[in-house]
Amino acid sequence: MTELARLKFYATQAHPCSYLPTEQATTLFLDPSQPMDAQVYAELSEVGFRRSGDHLYRPHCQKCSACVPARLPVADFKPNRQQRRILSRNADLQVRAVRPAFSEEYYDLYARYIEQRHADGDMYPPNREQFSTFLVRDLPFSRFYEFRLGGRLLAVAVTDVLPNGLSAVYTFYDPDEEHRSLGRFAILWQIAETARLGLHAVYLGYWIKNCRKMNYKTQYRPIELFVNQHWAILT
Known part of the structure; x- marks a missing residue:
């Protein structure tokens, strides 16, 4: 295992919170000179870090602890009735994993979604530079999972494949296909893919009770949920 205590981190100045408008946020970043290594990333995900573009980060707010890291241990997951319906509704989709790259097809879908x-x-209004900086990073563990109906692109799940699971970075999809519940289907x-790969969990980022x-x-x-420095099942 990596000696995480030897890694360097930097905290931002306080800035408006993206999720709770009345709050000020501070973010802790891994030193960007540290190579984006899958093992380091996996170990940091175990203590609540996420990836955005080329950066690994975690909320580091002094007066607020609303952002709680969340993950789904897949071995014990059983879809409920509504989720089974979503799976059935989207059984006609084909999924393909590709390396992240910019294309007008991806960007057009992303822009319509935003x-x-x-x-x-x-993130509004969208632009190509923002899309590329946020999502199109050529990292060895990153994937674009394309969800297509025939040749038509309906959704893209930007996902990192790590030694301990899949990290769901971001999903964007066709907003005109609301009946398919594509965001839920992507999760x-x-x-299912995490279970197929024999990995432990899907890392979903942060859950905020009042958001x-x-x-x-x-x-x-x-x-x-990662609370008080350990993972505990939400009851």
């Missing part, structure tokens, strides 16, 4: 689903967020597919957009994460059970 414009229609997240126009109130800090269900990643759960409506984060509530979907607790619909997958059992879900573990």
Whole structure:
């Protein structure tokens, strides 16, 4: 194992929180001179770190602990009735793993998704540079999982394949296909893929109890939260 105590980290100045408008946030980053190594990344994910672009980070707020790392241990997961319906509804999709790269097809889908689903967020309005910096990183462990109906691209799950599981970085999808519940299906597919690969968990990023957009994460059970420096099942 890596000696994590030897790694260097840097904290940002306080800035407006993306999730809780009344709060100020501080973020802890791994020193960007540290190579983006899958083993280091996996070990940091065990203590709540995530990837955004070329950076590994974790919330480091002094007065707020609302952002709670969440993961799904796949061995014990059983889809509920609604999730089984979503799986059935999307059984006609084909999934292919490719290395991250920029294409107009990807960007057009991403832009429509942001414009229609997240126009109130800090990623609006979308642009090509933002898309590339955030998601199109040629890292050995990163994948674009394409979800297609025939040749038509419906969704992309940007996912990191790590020694301890899959880290769900971001998913964007066709906002006109609402009936398919593509965001939820992408999570269900990643759960199945994690089990197929013999890995432990899907890392879902941060759950925030008072943030409506984060509530979907607790619909997958059992879900573990990283609280007081250890993972515990949410009851």
